[in-house]
Amino acid sequence: MDESTQERILRVAAEMFARKGYHATGVAELGAAAGLQRGALYYHIKSKEDLLFDLSKRHVEEALARGREVLAKDLPPAAKLRALAREHLRTIAARCAEVTVVIREMHSLTGIRAKRLKELRDEYENLFAAVLREGAAQGVFASADRVVVLGVLGMFNWTHVWLDAERGPLSPDDIADRLTDLIIHGQLAPATAVPAPAAARQ
Amino acid sequence: MDESTQERILRVAAEMFARKGYHATGVAELGAAAGLQRGALYYHIKSKEDLLFDLSKRHVEEALARGREVLAKDLPPAAKLRALAREHLRTIAARCAEVTVVIREMHSLTGIRAKRLKELRDEYENLFAAVLREGAAQGVFASADRVVVLGVLGMFNWTHVWLDAERGPLSPDDIADRLTDLIIHGQLAPATAVPAPAAARQ
Known part of the structure; x- marks a missing residue:
């Protein structure tokens, strides 16, 4: 197979699906583009x-490969979380069209393709879950609760909506660091920080 | 105008746009439905x-009205953040089709409509910004930095992807509380909590 033609088709498709939407893009205009x-x-x-x-598959597989490299490193859990976040934000900054298409159009996949993409996305989610579990097991993190995993990943995933428009002079790494700090340390000002979450409950 | 017909059209449109996508839904089939x-x-x-x-407008305006009620209350900032989060998650649980359509299809709006919806969404975002600023001004929260605001709102917005499938026995309020705790207190286990975010930087 002619790799470069294949690559070009995927790049053009990502751009058109991101701009016009998957359903509104015709195969004929895709070919023309x-x-x-x-x-x-x-x-x-x-x-x-x-x-x-x-x-979608290629995109998630690449993100998975980079994430697995982070997990294989000999780093404390907080450093791994920061490194995962940086890889995630770098990907969003560099591959905006693909990210937008995967997130916005994945529901358009059907049958075995929908199932396979879901599995890949679950594997990606598991990288974050694994780091949080590692931290919880070492007594560094408070929880690796499923809601926490989904909340953390959601915060990073949602950056695709605002990263381009809102980052100003900040690099993707800067954004990743600030969000990682928020997740790790929370929002309480140092002077008022209390150890147990329940203490501030209403 | 016949309000009930109008209401029915909007409900059916939200359901079809959420299920089939905005571009793939024809006006004729909408009318038939x-x-x-x-x-x-x-x-x-x-x-x-x-x-x-x-x-989209009706949906965001309703969320705005409920959010403004929270902000008008005499509550400490952390309690307001929790209350905003609960309203947000209740809306996602109760109005899943509308939320999905607004988030997934807002880019399909053009011209003055796109501008007006963006303004409404900015106003909604400003509720979260206002609570974080209130907390920062009182010395309770560490920051009301724009990245923090977008990160917090992103965590809540992204719940529309997983709330239905993943919440298990948890109520929307339970999910809102856990995510609010994560935002307020962070992920560090009590014994290892350190006051300054910079201390854990790599």
Whole structure:
């Protein structure tokens, strides 16, 4: 298979799906944007849904590979969480179209493709869960509760909505560091910090 | 105007846009699902985009009204943050289709409608910013930094992706409380808590 054509199709598809939406993008205009006749396009892809799946899968697999490298390092849990956050924000900054498409259009996948992408996303989520569990096991983190895992990952995932518009002079690493500090240390000012969450409950 | 027909159209539109996507939903099938002929439908709505705008606007305005009630209360900042979070999670639990549509399809709005919805969403974001600023001014919260505001709101916004599937026996209020505790107290186990975020930096 011609790798560079395949790559070009996936890049163009990510851009168009992000700009126009997956459902509103026609295969013919996709081919035109990639500089391919309909026949040539269908030589490379089986269907529009396959294209959505292929670009989503590739994107999540790459994020997974980088995340696994972080987990394999000999670092304390807080440092691993920070490193995972930095990789996550770097990916969002560098691959904005893919991230937008995966997050906004993943519900458009059906059957086995929906299932496989869900599995990959679960594996990615598990990286964060593993670091939080490691921290809890070492007595460093208070909890690796599922709601905490989903809350932490959600905070990072949602950055795709505002990172471009709102980061100002901050780098993706700066944003990752600030959000990691928020997760690790919370919002209480030092002077008023109390050890037990229940103490500040209403 | 016949309010109940209007209400029904908005409800059906939210459900169909959430299930099929805004672009993939035709006006004819929308009318059919709402039990209206094309002519009758166009008596009530000007265009599909108007429908998306109307349901998004109504939804954000309602969330804003409830949030403003919280802010007007005589409560300490941490309690206001918790109350805002509870309102937010209750809305997501009760109005899942609208929330999904606003979040997933707001980029499909154009011109003045896009601008107006952005303003409403900014006003909603400002509720969280105001509570964090109030806390920072009182010396209770460490920061009301823009990244912190966006991070906090992002954690709550992202719950729309997982709340239904993952909350198990927890109520929306339980989830709101756990996430509020995470934001306020952070993830450090009590014994290892240190006051200054910089201390744990790598």
